[in-house]
Amino acid sequence: MSSDEKISRERLETAPGEVYTETIQQPTYEFKRDHYFYPLIETNKAWTVMLVESGIVDEDDGAQLLNALADLEDEGPEVLGEYNPSLEYFYSHMEYQLNERVGEDVAGNINIGRTRPEPLARMVERESLLDVLECVVSLRSTLLDLAEREIETVMPQWTHYQHAQVSTVAHYLLGIVDSLERDTRRLLGAYETVNECTLGCGALSGASYDLDRQLVADLLGFDGYKENTIDCVSGGDHHMEPATAMANMMVTLSRFCQDLYTWHTWEFDFVEIGDEYSGSSSLMPQKKNPYPFEYVRGRAAYAVGHVSAVFETLHNTNFQDIKDVEENAVHPLFDAFEEVERSLTLLDGTVGSATFNAEEMERLAAEGFASCSELAAKIDRRTDLTYRTAHRIVGDLVGRALDRNLDATEVDADLVNESAVEITGDELDIDDEFVQSALDPREFVEAHDVPGGPAPREVQRMIQDRRANLDEDAVTINGRREALENASDELADCVDTIRS
Structure with a gap:
């Protein structure tokens, strides 16, 4: 390892070994070169400007360093070359390139107050x-x-x-x-x-x-x-x-x-x-x-x-x-x-x-009893029955309809009243129009004109x-x-x- 390449391993006597290089260092270097080259260029620029503005680094040295960074930026990530175990880290590869252009007396200042983990x-x-x-x-x-x-x-x-x-x-x-x-x-x-x-x-x-x-x-x-x-x-x-x-x-x-x-x-x-x-x-x-x-x-x-x-x-x-x-x-x-x-x-x-x-969507919505909750609600509002009782009546009529191979479009007032008699002992004062309106999917949507509901105006x-x-x-x-x-x-x- 030449002295001008020994940037980051001052305590260590040898470069990373072959296994360490192939399994960790080289893949890491290539990942960072692909993703971090331009962010590191920008970071180094901003850091150099700050060092000059704060009076920590001479403006002439700052200018040289910024010129070198501009050259690297123009050349792109490829300028860093293949992984060099003697340089060890991605950051060191860029620092080495800066040293080559302006010398360590100038480029060495890029590390003032910094550790390698950058943003x-x-x-x-x-x-x-x-x-x-x-x-x-x-x-x-x-x-x-x-x-x-x-x-x-x-x-x-x-x-x-x-x-x-x-x-x-x-x-x-x-x-x-x-x-x-x-x-x-x-x-x-x-x-x-x-x-x-x-x-x-x-x-x-x-x-x-x-x-x-x-x-x-x-x-x-x-x-x-x-x-x-x-x-x-x-x-x-x-x-x-x-x-x-x-x-x-x-x-x-x-x-x-x-x-x-x-x-x-x-x-x-x-x-x-x-x-x-x-x-x-x-x-x-x-x-x-x-x-x-x-x-x-x-x-x-x-x-x-x-x-x-x-x-x-x-x-x-x-x-x-x-x-x-x-x-x-x-x-x-x-x-x-x-x-x-x-x-x-x-x-x-x-x-x-x-x-x-x-x-097809409307057909299945109409046939599939998806509006039954509205029929229960309408029965509750029309009669003095509780909603739970109306719910039981409608549940019973769905079972009756399915037993007779009827879909929701074929349910009428007579079928509802069969269930009403079964549940309460009395018929309801309703007609076919009342039932069909309650079970109509479009009327169901229009009726649910509440905040967050499906009615077209609310949607x-x-x-x-x-x-x-x-x-x-x-x-x-x-x-x-x-x-x-x-x-x-x-x-x-x-x-x-x-x-x-």
């Missing part, structure tokens, strides 16, 4: 969070468009996978939209946790230099800096919160996909996705397979696995700068970002291509409300993106001033 993962995570958030906003918009189109599309809904009550496609989709709104808030909350700068924490006790931690945080687009310097190197919640928020969202989307998957069958025939999102069979020529729903369900399982991996990696570890926090928890989180963004994009396109079979109100929320969230996300861009511009101006 690099945070910088990647916040960009990934914004990418995911933009995908969530797009999916919410698509679902709202679809809901507006299907406000009048009546359908049965289920509890315990049995016909329960009548709703509409729009009402159902709004339930998914509302869940995604909550997911958006969770992801934005995770962004706040991630977007704290840890630079200036030293190894754990800060530094004896007069560092301006706020300036560095501002130049890198962070909301502020994490104050406690032990927390800076030890905390792992900036990995856990994004992973948890994404897993939460993907579980709901998996359930959504399972519904659509079921409704896409020949037996249900409720929905059909576009051919451009479907697969065929090499054996069965009739097949149209809704594969996207299977893919998203599978990737939801990945997301749950990834969040488990993040938590399991961090639990039972010391609260300190440790590879579990710095490196090991990052891999499943980054994988989760990739899988979740891909899933959201796929699902957005797939549901946007969907068409619903309104005629339209909810759609308008959710569009307003969507617009607010889009503005917030765009503001986050613009804040990063503005910080980048400010940093570039500071760099130009020193270099000029």
Whole structure:
């Protein structure tokens, strides 16, 4: 090992061995080179500007260092070359390149007050969070468009996978939209946790230099800096919160996909996705397979696995700068970002291509006794019977109808009164119109004009409300993106001033 290459192993006499290199150091280096090269360039720029502005480093030295960083940025990650065991770490490879350009007398200052763990993962995570958030906003918009189109599309809904009550496609989709709104808030909350700068924490006790931690945080687009310097190197919640928020969202989307998957069958025939999102069979020529729903369900399982991996990696570890926090928890989180963004994009396109079979949905809603709760309610309001008694009458008549192979459209006042006599000993003062109106799925929907209910007027109100929320969230996300861009511009101006 030559003296000019021995940057980071001062106590150690040899470079990392072959096994250690092949199993740990080289894969880690390649991962960081792929993901952290440009964040480290930006971090080094901001740190150099701060050192110059604070009078810790001479402006001429700062200019040389910034010029060298600009050269590396222009050349890209490949400039660091293949892994060199003598340099050991990703950071050291960049420092070596800076030494080659401006000498250690200048480049050596880049480490003043710093340890190797940088806020690099945070910088990647916040960009990934914004990418995911933009995908969530797009999916919410698509679902709202679809809901507006299907406000009048009546359908049965289920509890315990049995016909329960009548709703509409729009009402159902709004339930998914509302869940995604909550997911958006969770992801934005995770962004706040991630977007704290840890630079200036030293190894754990800060530094004896007069560092301006706020300036560095501002130049890198962070909301502020994490104050406690032990927390800076030890905390792992900036990995856990994004992973948890994404897993939460993907579980709901998996359930959504399972519904659509079921409704896409020949037996249900409720929905059909576009051919451009479907697969065929090499054996069965009739097949149209809704594969996207299977893919998203599978990737939801990945997301749950990834969040488990993040938590399991961090639990039972010391609260300190440790590879579990710095490196090991990052891999499943980054994988989760990739899988979740891909899933959201796929699902957005797939549901946007969907068409619903309104005629078949309404037929099953009408035949399947899903409006029986409204018949009980109308009997309660028409008579002096309690709702529980009316409930027993209607339950009895459903049994009678099924015994006679009748569906709900064939129930009349005579059948209701057979049950009324059985339960109470007296007939009810009702006619066929009363019964048919109560069991009509469209009238059921119109009657449930309550806050959050399926009536078209209420659903339209909810759609308008959710569009307003969507617009607010889009503005917030765009503001986050613009804040990063503005910080980048400010940093570039500071760099130009020193270099000029």
